[in-house]
Amino acid sequence: xxxxxxxxxxxxxxxxxxxxxxxxxxxxxxxxxxxxxxxxxxxxxxxxxxxxxxxxxxxxxxxxxxxxxxxxxxxxxxxxxxxxxxxxxxxxxxxxxxxxxxxxxxxxxxxxxxxx
Amino acid sequence: xxxxxxxxxxxxxxxxxxxxxxxxxxxxxxxxxxxxxxxxxxxxxxxxxxxxxxxxxxxxxxxxxxxxxxxxxxxxxxxxxxxxxxxxxxxxxxxxxxxxxxxxxxxxxxx
Numbered sequence: 001x002x003x004x005x006x007x008x009x010x011x012x013x014x015x016x017x018x019x020x021x022x023x024x025x026x027x028x029x030x031x032x033x034x035x036x037x038x039x040x041x042x043x044x045x046x047x048x049x050x051x052x053x054x055x056x057x058x059x060x061x062x063x064x065x066x067x068x069x070x071x072x073x074x075x076x077x078x079x080x081x082x083x084x085x086x087x088x089x090x091x092x093x094x095x096x097x098x099x100x101x102x103x104x105x106x107x108x109x110x111x112x113x114x115x116x
Numbered sequence: 117x118x119x120x121x122x123x124x125x126x127x128x129x130x131x132x133x134x135x136x137x138x139x140x141x142x143x144x145x146x147x148x149x150x151x152x153x154x155x156x157x158x159x160x161x162x163x164x165x166x167x168x169x170x171x172x173x174x175x176x177x178x179x180x181x182x183x184x185x186x187x188x189x190x191x192x193x194x195x196x197x198x199x200x201x202x203x204x205x206x207x208x209x210x211x212x213x214x215x216x217x218x219x220x221x222x223x224x225x226x227x
Contacts, residue, residue: 045205047216060215101209102152106161
């Protein structure tokens with residue numbers, strides 16, 4: 001059974017860089033796209049972007065200038081970097097496995113709070 | 117404002133049936149992109165409920181069903197149970213944005 005375990009800093013100051021990593025256990029890493037999705041407190045879900053095992057990426061246009069998603073196939077891990085964060089980036093960040101444009105396995109989520 | 121439009125809330129009594137709508141446009145659902153549905157219980161990660169418009173993953177009760185028509189989709193839950201009280205999200209792909217889009221979510225209250 002595939003499991004995603006994610007970690008990263010939960011408290012940032014404005015202008016700092018958000019960094020999260022997600023490790024994939026118990027399943028194939030190739031053949032899927034691996035996504036980051038966020039959810040501001042009390043609000044809905046927002047897809048941030050994705051990467052496959054070859055390093056091919058897609059990002060939401062509104063965040064493209066600040067986002068980098070990278071992959072480490074030797075560790076079956078993928079990571080999110082979001083630069084110049086502001087309070088509006090405060091959210092629970094989820095990693096998820098994408099398969100034919102839907103997400104069938106999710107991490108537990110990491111609350112990232114940006115303080116001013 | 118979300119690309120896919122859902123009612124903010126719906127409510128119904130136990131044992132009854134409820135339908136949650138998801139309205140898109142010609143750049144997403146109307147183009148033929150599949151719609152997927154997720155259930156999010158309080159304080160937990162979303163869980164895939166329906167994939168590719170109508171498919172239930174293993175373990176999802178057959179009380180949950182999905183459909184798609186034109187630029188809209190819907191999730192129907194029959195025989196409502198207290199444990200169904202959650203937030204429900206639809207999701208598709210948008211060719212104009214070139215990425216995944218979600219509905220704003222619908223909070224289901226079981227009265």
